Amino acid sequence: MKRIDCYLDFISPYAYLAFEQLPRALEGLGYEVVYRPILFAALLKAHGQLGPAEIPPKRDWTYRQVLWQAQALGIPMQLPAAHPFNPLALLRLAWACARQGTPNRHVCETLLHHVWRAGGAAADDPDRLAEVTAQLAPARDPASDEVKQMLKVATEGALSAGVFGVPTLAVDGRLFWGLDALPMLRAQLEGDDRVDAVWADAARVGAGTVRR
Structure with a gap:
């Protein structure tokens, strides 16, 4: 059975x-x-990049697109009261709940729903953060140095692996970025030769003009 490493940040609608x-x-x-x-x-x-929500026209498009995609996929979604927000409290809470090395799907689902199924409430509201913390009952103190280090190590590990955005799904030494990469990820798991072909073709492209 193959393992997929799923790199995510709760701030990302994608x-x-x-x-x-x-x-x-x-x-x-x-x-x-x-x-x-x-x-x-x-x-x-x-x-050296800005996030999608830090570029005003791209920010507007992002929210329109994710709402459209959510409807097309039949996934409930409500945008938070403000975005972007500081996700550190949620990220640390996730790692504080990691009882077997990494946070499980239930923990990640609860925190994603906290942001994207909250009926327009603020993701970083202190009262809501206290409620979701009580709900998850973390094994560690989310504000502890141990938990902060766990998040730091995970982020540094992602960078070392070549991750540049979220969500990224890694399997067989290959990175699949974004919602629209899921069909390609499935093809990789199925052993589809077309994935090897596009990997090889893409590697042949030389670097062109570099903007400074």
Whole structure:
């Protein structure tokens, strides 16, 4: 059975949609998923990028597109009161709940629903954060140095693996980025030769003009 490493940040609407769609997209296949919450902002900083919600026209389009995709996929979704927000409290809570190395699907689902199925409530509201913390009953203190280090290690590990965005699903040494990569991920798990072909063809493209 193949293992899929799922890198996600609860701030990302695409991570939420991919998380919900993944079981449907891979239905009938044998696999296991290891969930690795990471700080998306650290990826952006490392690669010198702005997030989609930091570019006003792209921000507007992002919300329109994810709402449309959610409706098309039959996935319930309500945008939070404000976005982007600081996701550190949620990320640390996830790692504080990790009882067997990494957070399980239930923990990640609860936190994604906290953000994207909250009827427009603020994701970082202190009272709501207290409620979801009580609900999950973490094994560790989310504010502890131990938990902060777990998140840091996970994020650094993602960068070392070549992850540049969320959601990213890694299997067989290959990275599949985004909701729209799920069909390609399925093909990889099925041993479809077309995936090897596009990997090889893409590797042949030389670097062109570099903008500085």
